[in-house]
Every structure is written in C-alpha cells, then in structure tokens.
Amino acid sequence: xxxxxxxxxxxxxxxxxxxxxxxxxxxxxxxxxxxxxxxxxxxxxxxxxxxxxxxxxxxxxxxxxxxxxxxxxxxxxxxxxxxxxxxxxxxxxxxxxxxxxxxxxxxxxxxxxxxxxxxxxxxxxxxxxxxxxxxxxxxxxxxxxxxxxxxxxxxxxx
Numbered sequence: 842x843x844x845x846x847x848x849x850x851x852x853x854x855x856x857x858x859x860x861x862x863x864x865x866x867x868x869x870x871x872x873x874x875x876x877x878x879x880x881x882x883x884x885x886x887x888x889x890x891x892x893x894x895x896x897x898x899x900x901x902x903x904x905x906x907x908x909x910x911x912x913x914x915x916x917x918x919x920x921x922x923x924x925x926x927x928x929x930x931x932x933x934x935x936x937x938x939x940x941x942x943x944x945x946x947x948x949x950x951x952x953x954x955x956x957x958x959x960x961x962x963x964x965x966x967x968x969x970x971x972x973x974x975x976x977x978x979x980x981x982x983x984x985x986x987x988x989x990x991x992x993x994x995x996x997x998x999x
Contacts, residue, residue, distance in 0.1 A: 842882075846875035846895055852993045853899045854908070865908035869934055870922045874898040877938035887945035888956060888983075896990040897957070898923075898941055900982065910934055948979075955979045 850871035851862040861867070878895045881887075886894050902922035906912035913920055920930030921937045929940035948959030957979035958964050966975045 843872070843875045843879055846878055847871045849892065849895060849993065850874055850899045852997060853896055853989050854903060856989050856993050856996075857900075857903060861903065861908070865906075866910035866922070866934075867908045869910055870902050870908055870938075871899070873934035873938040874902070876935050877942045880939065881942055887942060887949045888986075892994075893986065893990055894942060894945060896986045896993075897945060897983075898938060900986045900989060901941065901960070904982070952976070952979075955983070957982050 847868075851867065854861040854864075854867060854871075862871075874895055877898065878891050881894065882891055888894050888897060902908055905914075905919075905924040906922045908922065910922055911920070912922065912924065914924050915926070919926050922934070923937060923941040924930070925937055925940055929937055932940070944959055945956055948956035952958045952964035955964060955976040958966075958975045960979070961968060961975035964976060967973070968975050968978055971978070
C-alpha cells in the first residue's frame with residue numbers, strides 16, 4: 842500500500858510539472874506522506890478520502906517548500922516541507938507528515954467548510970499577505986488538490 846501511495850504522490854507532482862517528482866527531497870517527502878496516510882487509514886480521512894489526504898500533503902509540500910525537506914521560512918520559525926512551526930517542524934519527516942495530517946483533521950473538525958484554512962491558524966482570518974479571508978485561499982487550494990487528484994486518477998486508474 843505504501844508503495845502505491847508513494848507512486849500516487851510522485852504522479853501528483855508530475856501532473857503539476859513534469860520532473861517535479863525528481864526535485865529536491867521528493868522521494869523522502871512522498872514516503873513520509875504515504876506512511877502518515879497509511880498510519881491514519883484505520884480512522885476516517887481528514888478530507889473526502891485518504892487519497893485526497895495524500896494529495897493535500899503532496900500539494901502543500903510543493904507549495905510550502907518546493908519539496909525541500911529542510912526548508913526554513915517565516916524568519917526561521919517555520920521548518921520542513923510543510924513549513925511547520927514549533928516542535929513538529931524540528932522532528933523527522935515522518936513525524937512532520939503526521940503533524941500536517943493532524944492539522945488537516947483539526948481543520949476538518951473546526952472548519953468543516955474549509956479544512957485547509959487551519960493551516961493559516963483559523964477558519965476566517967485575514968491572510969497577512971493578501972488581506973483575503975483564509976477560507977477563500979483554502980478553498981482554492983482544496984479545488985487544486987481535487988483537480989490534480991482527479992487528473993492523476995483518470996490517467997492512472999487504481
């Protein structure tokens with residue numbers, strides 16, 4: 842199962858841009874993402890399916906770090922592929938992937954109409970860079986995740 846999820850992760854990145862699946866630390870990030878989703882598979886998914894959870898992890902790692910395992914942002918406060926703050930960002934890639942997935946679950950519980958908004962810290966905050974409601978930004982990311990997943994699954998049915 843893990844191998845199939847790693848392959849799905851790589852296909853998602855290739856759908857964004859051919860060759861992206863070989864960029865940075867893509868292989869290690871894909872493996873950590875797959876392991877997190879497998880570990881989470883006994884319970885309900887954070888989003889609409891476990892495949893969508895994986896697609897969200899893949900897309901967010903691409904958006905946040907360009908698939909670099911040791912990326913640093915927010916003046917050094919955010920770390921890793923998902924730009925996590927606090928202790929999670931200092932841990933192994935496997936732990937970081939589980940932390941990011943836990944944030945998706947928290948978002949689904951607190952912001953059911955826009956789970957990815959929790960990545961900004963709340964359901965309806967103003968993004969400091971754009972001034973837009975983070976729910977609007979999260980919805981755009983969710984649409985992109987679903988679009989990519991649909992495209993990849995149509996090209997490579999399970």
